[in-house]
Amino acid sequence: MERAYLDYYRERDIIPVHQQTEDRRGHWRRRTALYRGLGLIPAAFRGARVLEVGPGSGDNAQVTASFDPAEYVLLDGNPASIRAINARLDAGDLDRGVCRVVAGDLHNPPPECPAGGFDIVLAEACLHHQQDPRAALLAVAALVADGGTLVLTTSDEVAVLPDLCRRLLRPAIEAAAGGDAEVACELACQIIDPHLRTLPARSRPTRDWVLDTVFHPWLDHWALSIDDAITTLDDSFDFLGSSPSFMTDWRWYKQFADSGERWNDRARAQWAQFHYASVDWRISNPVPVAEGIDTDTLVTACRRLGRLEHQAWHQCSYDALPEILQTLQVIGDALGRLPGTSGTVAAAADARAGLAAVAAGNLSYPFPQFRHWWGRNMQYLALTRRS
Ligand SMILES: C[S@@+](CC[C@H](N)C(=O)[O-])C[C@H]1O[C@@H](n2cnc3c(N)ncnc32)[C@H](O)[C@@H]1O
Secondary structure, X not given: OOOOOHHHHHHHOOOOOOOOOOOHHHHHHHHHHHHHHOOOOHHHHOOOEEEEEOOOOOHHHHHHHOOOOOEEEEEEOOHHHHHHHHHHHHHOOOOOOOEEXXXXXXOOOOOOOOOOOEEEEEEOOOOOOOOOHHHHHXXXXXXXXXXXXXXXXXXXXXXXXXXXXXXXXXXXXXXXXXXXXXXXHHHHHHHHHHHHOOOOOOOOOHHHHHHHHHOOOOOOOOOEOHHHHHHHHOOOEEEEEEEXXXXXXXXXXXXXXXXXXOHHHHHHHXXXXXXXXXXXXXXXXXXXXXXXXXXXXXXXXXXXXXXXXXXXXXXXXXXXXXXXXXXXXXXXXXHHOOOOOHHHHHHHHHHHHHHHHHHOOOOOXXXXXXXXXXXOOOEEEEEEEOO
16 A cells, blocks of 8 residues: 555545534534634634545535535545545535535645635644655645644544554454455454444444554554644644643733744643643543653653554564563553553553453453543644744
């Protein structure tokens, strides 16, 4: 696989990112609350030129389009996504007078997506797995007009640590399925569904989650952290908002006359104190600040687990199991030194026990603690282009 996301989706002819939209109001409320946290109330979209990069199924586009943009371009490189969005246009769910779908690669945007041509650019869940996530970020950032807003998602090995452990189930699943991709997928759904059911809020069907996480061949050197994104854009963009919302600013409002706002520096400094908490969504309101506590050991060990997972996943083998278990031990110890992590420590121990059992052929290990453990997975960032 050479092109992140696209080659895998195209090979299987899938869009494994549907949202469960039966609860239409819930879907609208979820998106509206997300945008609000990013500093984008519905009026920000009204009359705006909006570009969504990688709209996938178009489920989220339905909400964005309802905020009355003047122009809404949907750019995707997956033929199945182009078909899905065209079907929405044909059905009248998206207004052809406003919305148009464009097939193309975000790295080399087609003429319908001119540089500086959009007031709002949304790039959700389509950057961090690219071959070079920073280059992909710069490519989409170039499409934002002066004073416009870029919304993007970030993710790294800390935020997906439990998913790395779930991906490590694949060699055992493939062995049990005897090379039949559909059987492997069903088996993975049976194992993962009880895990997903522990989430009080979820929006993706189990099969989509499994296809997009357990069987998706991630490229080497993936990851785009909040720090990476802000640093990459520091020359021309300023931090506006995020989900989770980690930035507080108690400067007096009259203090900003001297162009010393430094939004990016503040955001990066504050995220550094909360980064560890992305390891488990259950560390929540209030998240203890990790000031003066070692978080580097956790971050380094998560990156190491990421490399081991990459090797095990691509070789479809447990040759590296001793190192994997040892790294999980280091992670458990590092978590134990951090505030608010008792459930996470228990889950990491269970992940170790379970991975050893699964690698030995026991696919029915119940993961009593681990199945409750989900990372924050993605964080959302909004930044504005300096005019
Ligand atoms: C994981 S899905 C996310 C879909 C949707 N944004 C969401 O958050 O549910 C990634 C999307 O980005 C698209 N994509 C990935 N790489 C791309 C590229 N190089 N050019 C254009 N689209 C791309 C995929 O086809 C897919 O629609």
